[in-house]
Amino acid sequence: MIHWTHGGEDRSARWHSEAGAAAPRRVVPADDTLPADAAYRMACEGTGLLWQGDFQNARHLLQALMRRADGRGRKPGGARGRAKASASTPAPDGSGPAQAFHLHRQAQAQRARVLGMLLIPVQGDHTIALRRAPDWRPALAEAWGAPDGTPRVVALRELLGIVGAHEWRKKGVEVPALGTPPGNRIHPHYGVFSPVRGEYVELVAQVPLPAGAKALAFDIGTGTGVLAAVLARRGVRRVVATDQDPRALQCARENLQRLSVLPQVDVQEADLFPAGRAPLVVCNPPWVPARAAAPIERAVYDEDSRMLRGFLGGLGAHLETGGEGWLILSDLAEHLGLRSRAQLLAWIEEAGLRVLGRHDTRPRHGKAADPADPLHAARAAEVTSLWRLGAAA
Known part of the structure; x- marks a missing residue:
């Protein structure tokens, strides 16, 4: 719960943060009369500004x-300025690409x-009782579930x-590897990583299937279900798709149903592998071995390469x-100095x-061609690979 005083009355509400951020220790009401410079100074000091205005x-x-x-x-010498150092050459302060990455994250x-x-205060029915507030109830219900009557306070940025995401x-996101429109869209749910990097999906769609894979394949960490859908569209008669995130499981089932391949795919809750063996086991783990700052980042950051090593080990x-x-x-992790080949x-x-x-394959996203990106040098050199692995002889 967070607490504040307004109009001489003590008030409170449940603090809600999908990112896992701690509630501000001090909260004060704020409205249209608050100058931006004062708001910025208070925010830097850790004071929560609970909006009461328009x-x-x-x-x-x-x-x-x-x-x-x-x-x-962008001030010289600031953390963000130092993070703009090249991620393939030493930074001006003598640090390497890993230090530049950590400064960027910091x-x-x-x-x-x-x-x-x-x-922003949100009422127990997911409405926002402020002047000119939009009706975001459908979006909040998707992210939080049905209203339970409990008022909440949430950061506007998170809203x-x-x-x-709604x-x-x-x-939806068009995925060319799934065919032609309109039957090639993946609809990511809130908190489930969107397959906007289509080049890795194309690898799974193009690499020849090993012997026996038309009968059975495993998709480890299915997320939106995009790779399971690609395998099913390639003619794999049964795909077992696993994930441990309830949001991902629901998202995958809905996408596979929409793409008319759900009868071929068994979506299971599991930490990595399902029971049994398969002629083909596919996994797209998070690519960067660093600690996720929020649950939604776990599709990108994999502390200590836990999922990668778990997949290889099992x-x-x-x-x-x-x-x-x-x-x-x-x-990318190799170019950032976070993991070696x-x-x-x-x-x-x-x-x-x-x-x-x-x-x-080479990435085609905008940041790979943006010299202003703090990690541009690493992104420009990045290569995405499909490694074909088999049991040692």
């Missing part, structure tokens, strides 16, 4: 806070903390993220004789596996 003015204030946060971050976290201080869910016990494990992995190959060998082949 909702659209709160959005304008958030934009003003963003400009100030980004402007401050700056991102600080920015998120400051922007997360602008708070906007929920609404953005729009993506309605519109693959041999779940492959049929002569079967293949397909590991879809970017080498030698380390990856050592884990493969220690797991009793060998490399049967590798298929590479």
Whole structure:
């Protein structure tokens, strides 16, 4: 619960943060009369600003806070400025790409903390009782579930993220590897990683299937279900798709149903592998071995390469004789100095596996061509690979 005083009365509400952020220790009411400079100073001090004014003015204030946060971050010597150092050459302070990455993450976290201080009260029925407030009840129900009558306070920035995810869910993401429109869209749910990096999906769609894979394949960490759908569209008669996130499981089932391949796919809750063996086991683990700052980041950041090592360590016990494990992995971590190619190959060998082949592709997302991105050098050099792994002879 968080507590504040308004109009001489003590008030409280449940603090809600999907990102797992701690509630502000001090909360004060704020409205349209609060200057942006004062709001920014209070937010930097850790004071939560509980908005009582016009909702659209709160959005304008958030934009003003963003400009100030980004402007401050570009001061010479600041964490954000140091993070702009090349991720393939030493930074000006003598640090390497790993240090540049960690400074970048540190700056991102600080920015998120400051922007997360602008708070919005949400009623127990998911309505926002502020002037000119939009009706976001459908979006909040998707993210939080049905209203339970409990008032909440949530960061405006997080609310906007929920609404953005709601729009993506309605519109869907076109995945060319699934065929032609309109039957090639994946609809990501809130908190489930969207397959916007289509190049890795195309690898799974194009690499020849190993012998026996038309009968059975496992998709480990299915997420939206996109790779399970690709395998089913390629003619695999039964795919077992696993995930441990309830949101991902529901998302995968809905996408597979919409794509008319759910009868071919068995969606199961599991931490990595289902029971049994298969001629083909596919996994696209998080690519960067770093700690996720929020649950939604776990599809990108895998602390200590837990999922990657778990997949490699258990693959041999779940492959049929002569079967293949397909590991879809970017080498971004190598360019950032967070994991070496030698380390990856050592884990493969220690797991009793060998490399049967590798298929590479280059990223096509905007950041790979954006020199202003703090990690541009690493992103520009990035290669995404499908590693074909088999049991060691």
